[in-house]
Amino acid sequence: MNVKFKIRNVERVKKYLENVPKGTVRVALIAISEWLIGDSQSGLRHPEPYKFVSRKSAYGKTGATFENGKPVPAGYFSAKQFRYVMWKISTGDIKPGQNNRTGESENAWHFTPQEKGKTYVYKLQNDTPGGFWTRDDKRQARQLGKVGWWKVSMVVKKNMTGALKAARVAVNNFLKTK
Numbered sequence: 001m002n003v004k005f006k007i008r009n010v011e012r013v014k015k016y017l018e019n020v021p022k023g024t025v026r027v028a029l030i031a032i033s034e035w036l037i038g039d040s041q042s043g044l045r046h047p048e049p050y051k052f053v054s055r056k057s058a059y060g061k062t063g064a065t066f067e068n069g070k071p072v073p074a075g076y077f078s079a080k081q082f083r084y085v086m087w088k089i090s091t092g093d094i095k096p097g098q099n100n101r102t103g104e105s106e107n108a109w110h111f112t113p114q115e116k117g118k119t120y121v122y123k124l125q126n127d128t129p130g131g132f133w134t135r136d137d138k139r140q141a142r143q144l145g146k147v148g149w150w151k152v153s154m155v156v157k158k159n160m161t162g163a164l165k166a167a168r169v170a171v172n173n174f175l176k177t178k
Contacts, residue, residue: 034166035163044109053146
């Protein structure tokens with residue numbers, strides 16, 4: 001599972017790129033991509049603040065269900081999931097009531113150039129399952145949405161003004177050196 005998205009028909013970006021000097025489009029796209037990926041303070045790498053949201057509130061489970069005639073504890077989808085979580089707690093890998101984030105999915109955001117003829121395309125992606133469940137526009141987990149994780153489209157929308165400013169600075173600096 002990986003998160004991929006394409007920004008198409010974003011009028012502000014297209015309008016800006018039409019007006020940059022020839023030969024600087026690549027510099028502008030790299031600056032926009034770097035800004036959208038961001039860091040620990042903004043962009044796709046910015047983790048949302050830790051907030052506890054119960055699985056029951058996200059998925060509507062109310063009390064025990066039955067699997068093969070045996071009750072499943074509230075808040076779990078199956079007895080197998082319950083046993084796995086209890087095992088992870090016993091090994092110390094999960095600490096209930098604490099922030100158990102590793103930062104792996106936030107740090108996995110990257111961009112790669114994809115040359116398509118004379119057109120530059122930069123692909124922003126995250127190949128971790130965590131990136132998929134926290135940020136994907138169509139398949140974000142309900143609980144993570146309730147915790148406050150923004151979907152990719154919202155992150156891009158909120159960071160577009162800063163990305164365009166970063167592109168202007170990068171283009172101006174590039175032109176000064178030439």
